[in-house]
Amino acid sequence: MADDLRPVRLTPLDLLALGALGIRIRKVRAALSALGISIGIATMIVVTGIPASSERALMDQLTRLGTNLLQAVPAPQQNGEDTAFPAESVAMVGRIWPVTSVTAVANTHAVVRRSDLIDPRDGSGLTVLASRPDLLETLDATVRSGRFLDAVSTTFPTVVLGSVAAKRLGFPAVPPGPPPQVVIGNVWYSVIGILNPTPLSPDIDRSVLVGWDSARAWLGFEGRPTVIYVRAREPSIEAVRGVLPPTISPGRPSAVLVTRPSDALAAKRATEHTFSALFLGLALVALVVGGIGVANTMVISVLERRCEIGLRRALGASRGQIRGQFLTESVLLAGLGGVSGCVLGLAGTTAYALAHHWPVVIPALAVPAALGGAVVVGAVAGAYPSMRAARMTPTAALNSV
Template sequence: MTRAGAGRRRSTRPTRVERPRLDPRDLWTEALAGVLARPVRSALTTLGTVLGITTLVITIGVASTAGNQIVGRFDALTATSVTVTVPRTLPGQDDTGPLVDWSGTGAVRRLAGVESVAALADSATTNSVQVRSNDVTAPGDTSSQTLGVVATSAGLPDAVRGAMTAGRFFDTGDIARRDQVAVLGDQAAELLGIRRVEDAPAIFFRGQSYTVVGILGGIRRERQLSTAVLLPPTTAADRLGLRDVTRVLVNTSLGAARQVARQAPIALAPGHEDALTVVAPPDLSKSRDGVQNDVNGLFLVLGLVSLVVGAIGIANVTLVTVMERVGEIGLRRALGASRRQVAGQFLLESTTIGLLGGVIGTSLGIAVVVCVAVVKDWTPVLDLRLALGAPLAGALVGLLAGLYPSLRAARMEPADALRAPS
């Protein structure tokens, strides 16, 4: 075969037709025009996504705000209370002397974050003592009451968050002089019929008399002390044998309790800190997370259901739009538009509807969260990731909802689409 013949033979081959490329900006313009061509239908279709995204934003926003508020109003008494329990002897040893000295509270008081501290001593033999308000026994006399007797340091009123309702609490002078003075809890004073201390009333138990110098009321911590007789530690040691500290009550500033709980045993009993038992408040961040998870779990399903409803609405309307625009699809395919371009146009339309619903729903949700916080006098807590992610979630819903209608539009043959009734 001659070279000229080969050239003629190659020239008879059909030339490849290049399909026109659709600029992404043109595709976006066509999709936006398709959405705006039927504004009422598009608005109603977007409503489902708006409701779903709004519900999700409100759920997460209100849960975060409420959780933060609950932690902010967390019971300060529980959140700042540390209790150290002291055993009478070391495990495996009969008598090693007191593990914690009464002066050890001074070392704890110097720890950062400690606001008040007090030591207590009690025993099984002093938990139920017959206490009388006079030393005269008469037939039918009811002045005797069974009360607990506790030795405490001078800082007890602050440590139990109480206040003196009458008289005063014993001080370091009373402790140093080993004075036979006592302070009554408010309920103990009521049981004994003592309401005033100006005339120095006395109480009697175990053959000893004690002058009542004050009444302690409003006890918020260790409330059993409201029915107890409180004695200076030196007096309790001499008269009742209460020498060893059994508990140390510590109050801290908010947020310092866990650190103080780690340091207090070392300050009280260096070298034997492991023998002490410390009760510290729970971590507030866990409480907050628990509240938020409970609220989220309660309402998240509602938001997801709304999103599913919105996705079905978008899919339905997009499919109806495809069926209404069969002639347009056929004409585009006849003019050279590829299946991918046709599918991309309808997919972009459904994604645009979902994105608009996401933006509107996010805005409404944030507004509702702020309004709820203002009405409740709370501080609104809004996550930036939520504000940015919610519109994208709406766009994703629209994208997934438009997959089937877009694929159906792309599968149409140009000839069949042009012959279809308009």
């Protein structure tokens, strides 16, 4: 007989349906409760996603400033003249494993003129450099007008002007039709392109770039580079810098000067740590605010539903079943708020990043952490209201209505 008086054990599905009953019956209240939770979760997504997108944009900008770019030049001789590197030095540097790209230019010591009527000694302060076709890619430079040197044009008398060189020579752009010409030495060269400013290499801005083979054929160039540009994987940039001198000039490493990594690299690494600490602080604040909202909602729910609690207790529901019902409802509310908050947060982050022309970046753990955090916070916030509901006696609950 005693066994017949025991309350029915609820399965997890029964408990889930019972917890969802209050949400289905009071849809407006549930929607408003979930909205409060979703705002907290959306805030956590936004305050992690927007700074992450901003950080990625900043990191990309710092990378373009040359955090992984090295420049090797010959050490000055005592007589004041610069030496050139061995002709095979570029190929040797390219064999270094962390190096992703390498190119070179060489000073031809020729003079460029706008016309053959100008004094042959007046080069307008410009330098004529022999260039390889991959210079543009390695320096991450862009063409403002026309095109850059390629495998075909490097064998012909064609040139590309740096931004300053184009201004001094009077070429704002490469016009359609027959290209304009300049005189280098005694040879007429056709201008096929003009570069945008290259902040990483201001010497390129003041240069007239001729093809490597073209310089050999008409300017007496020997094929020995005077400046080597190297891009390497950023974590290995210091190691690459250390092995460049003996690689370029095995017999005289001291004759090679290599620029230090850009100060932007140090700024980049410091920024990464700063943003990481900011993400953690903002996420914790948003999570605490969301938890307070859940707890407040569930306490009010218990007070509003005392009649329901008293009736269920009078019909034989145990304290554990009442506690499980309200705890399940709290977790469901938090879960619904977490899902909607993730959607709102992702949409807000995407819209803000695109409006500022940033890459859209959502931290890998942001969404799982938000959903998991919502469920945990819902359970913690619903613990006290559920225990309070379970402690109500049938008579006390019904008399308080």
